[in-house]
Amino acid sequence: MEKQNALNALAALGQETRLDVFRLLVKAGQEGLPAGAISDALDVRPNTLSTHLGALSRSGLVHAERDGRSIHYRADLETMQALVTYLLQDCCGGNPDLCAPIASLAAASCGQGGSADC
Amino acid sequence: MEKQNALNALAALGQETRLDVFRLLVKAGQEGLPAGAISDALDVRPNTLSTHLGALSRSGLVHAERDGRSIHYRADLETMQALVTYLLQDCCGGNPDLCAPIASLAAASCGQGGSADC
DNA sequence: TCCATATTTCGAGTATTCTCGAATTATGGA
DNA sequence: TCCATAATTCGAGAATACTCGAAATATGGA
Known part of the structure; x- marks a missing residue:
């Protein structure tokens, strides 16, 4: 994006x-x-x-x-996805070590529906 | 948030x-x-x-x-993280099935640094 | 064709945002 | 204390955004 x-x-x-x-x-x-x-x-x-x-x-x-x-x-949702990715790139580009918690939180927010494959 | x-x-x-x-x-x-x-x-x-x-x-x-x-x-970056999570919650709340690609893309954008634990 | 429904476009009024120069506050050093 | 530096606050002008009523466009059905 x-x-x-x-x-x-x-x-x-x-x-x-x-x-x-x-x-x-x-x-x-x-x-x-x-x-x-x-x-x-x-x-x-x-x-x-x-x-x-x-x-x-x-x-x-x-x-x-x-x-x-x-x-x-x-x-x-693809644009939404691209926007989130863009924001995370900003974040992770300079600080790869700070990306993990963000990604895991993102994954956690996914899990709210109870779906295991999320 | x-x-x-x-x-x-x-x-x-x-x-x-x-x-x-x-x-x-x-x-x-x-x-x-x-x-x-x-x-x-x-x-x-x-x-x-x-x-x-x-x-x-x-x-x-x-x-x-x-x-x-x-x-x-x-x-x-915590606020950034919270914002992304908020946006993903919007997304995943109603459509858990649509969250996986977003989360995986987020994870992929993480991987640009080459770090395996990201 | 004529009418009703669904939505958009137009024009104007108000409010908010952006930017700037000038003045102000705060800090550290001579 | 006095001065220079760093950043903010103030006040105003121009541009942009938001909302609305009224009018226009598009579609489907009688």
Whole structure:
């Protein structure tokens, strides 16, 4: 991931409504949610939400797909993954010895679902 | 990590100068760097830098410590760790099956130093 | 075709952020 | 004490971001 992409993604997530939207979409899974459902769930006006969805979309964190009259948004976890990797590279590049605890914590946060293969 | 802390950290990193500062401090390691050295390295005026260092400091991503006439700033990797964990929790909570590739990529980014125990 | 629904785009108002020069505070040394 | 250095705080200007109501676009169904 390029620095500018990381910057866009971080700036996108550094705003409450957009972080809420992104987390909601992550929970919603692969199918995502139509804009209207997001608007209802978070109590944000449709036009304001549309602006935020545009920012998330430009940053690559979400993707839009029209489905009939509505437009489904879904979180792009690969971009999320790339962002985390970018942040960890920053960390581990200069301090490999400090990376282990971060990686193990990341793995631990995975285990919350109880899945052994995580 | 609380949502508001994550929000502050993300917003802090979502600005070019501050991301540059943070990365520079990560590379600088435990001792950190005095404000003047950061100012010189990144070609940012001292007062402007001070504002950004204040934002990073309030977000918990860096810490300041006076050393004689200068003030040393160092990156707080624990906050970084907590942020990554927070982001991964968002991810893994609803989709445990999607966490494994993210965790393994994180581990892979660790391995760049060649350290086997990472 | 005509209408209702879903979403976006437009334009404007307010708020926040970024940057800067000038002034201020804090420290160490002569 | 007096001065030089290091960094911060203050105040203001310009740019950017956020939110909203109103209008426009796109789709599906009667």
